[in-house]
Amino acid sequence: MTVFVIRRLFQSILTLFVTSLLIFFAVFAIGNPIDVLIDPAADQIEFERAMKALGLDQPIWDQYFIFLKNALQGDVGRSFVFNTPALELILQRFPATLELALTSLVIANVIGIPLGLYAGLKPESVGGRSIMAGSILGFSLPGFWVKLTMIMLFAVELGWFPAGGRGETATFLGITSSLFTVDGLSHIALPATGLSLFTMALVIRLTRSGVRETLPMxxxxxxxxxxxxxxxxxxxxxxxxxLIPIVTVMGLEFGGTVAFTVITETIFSWPGMGKLLIESINFLDRPVVVAYILLVATMFIGINLMVDLVYAVLDPRVRLSDTGSESK
Known part of the structure; x- marks a missing residue:
């Protein structure tokens, strides 16, 4: 198990290095942030002064190696727009995104697993067929359209929930969250439910498939x-x-949910990392974009490692097969 963890950590470091390289050059190719940040009427001297202040006057490889050297010390750069450390700016928004992602994942599992069990145990019943038909809709309908429809129906027409924002927050055991207040719960209900629909459909189908395969054993x-x-x-x-395939998918889906809450946060004006990313892309704020993607990549790598460890706990055969491969 120790060799397995060390090998995975080495692979993770290599993956992060390649990711940083690809993202840094991809963001560099988008455009010059100076064109957005300074007045178009500025003269060449002001343009060059701004380029030098932001370190953009150096060759791209020099910029990357400076970035890499600072990143190893925990500094991924300062935001061009806010003049604040990019990582600090992202971490300020991270709790809101994490709160939204966790809530959507809980909703997907609490509803999806029982529905999948029912559909697997009674596949020919009207309820079982209806559940599977509903899961197809969860895959097929465009996410942005579903979320906009939810706002129109439940916020505008019926007035049951707020249309956007995070709502009131409270602190409990050192954790600040909107889940601790009634107003916060009403604000998170629509975005979390909308975000959970795809994952819920996936859980339903995985659970049903697993039940159908397991029952004849x-x-x-x-x-x-x-x-x-x-x-x-x-x-x-x-x-x-x-549970093993469900744990795997939930681990990957959690990382994906955190990474791709951009649409949901934009539609519902949720003050998370996704909304910050859109704003940073609009202003070509490279340090924030690079820091965001590296943070997400680190989360994916960490989640994959945890999923592998949970595998070994749930199924001893995973440990045995890993040991066997190491001994060959």
């Missing part, structure tokens, strides 16, 4: 032959064995 027949209650057979023997 011999150990399920043996458990029933022993006289175990059906609820125990389902909760212990069936559910435990279908």
């Amino acid at each position: 011999d150990y399920i027949k043996f458990a029933r032959a022993k006289g175990l209650r059906e609820s125990r057979v389902i909760s212990v023997h069936v559910l435990k064995n279908i």
Whole structure:
């Protein structure tokens, strides 16, 4: 297990290096931020002074190596627009995005797993077929259209929920969140639900597929032959064995949800990292864009590592196969 973790850490460092290289040059190719930041009527002297102040007068490779050297010391640059450390600016918005992503993931699992179990246990019933039809809609409908429709229906027409914003926050055990207030819960309800629909559809289909594959297994027949209650057979023997693919997908989906909340945060005016990213792209604020993508890449790598470790806990065969591959 130790060799496995060390190898994964080395792969993670290499992935981060390649990611930083690709993103730095990709952002550099978008355009010159000076064209956005200074007055178009400025003369050449002011233009060159601004270029030098931001370090943009040097060759691209020199800029990258300076960035890499500073990044190894925890400094990924200062925002051109806000004149604030880019990482600090992103981390200020991170709690709101994390709160939204976690809430949507909880909604997707709390609703998706029971619906998937029902659809798997009773595939030919009207309820089972309806659930699967609904999951197809979750994959097919454009996310931005669904979210705008939710605002029109539940916020504008019915007036049940606010149309945007984070709402009132409160602090509990050192954690500040809108989940601790009624006003905050009403504000997060629509964006979290809209964000969870795709993941919910995925969980439903994964759960149903796992149930259909597991039910014919011999150990399920043996458990029933022993006289175990059906609820125990389902909760212990069936559910435990279908958790591995669900854990994998949820880990990856969580990273994806955090990374791609841009549309949801923009539509619902949610003050998270996604909204900051859109603003930074509009102003060609390179340090913020690069820092955001590196942070997301680090999250993906960390989540993948945790998923692999959870694999080993849920299924001992993973540990055995890993040990076997190392001994060859």
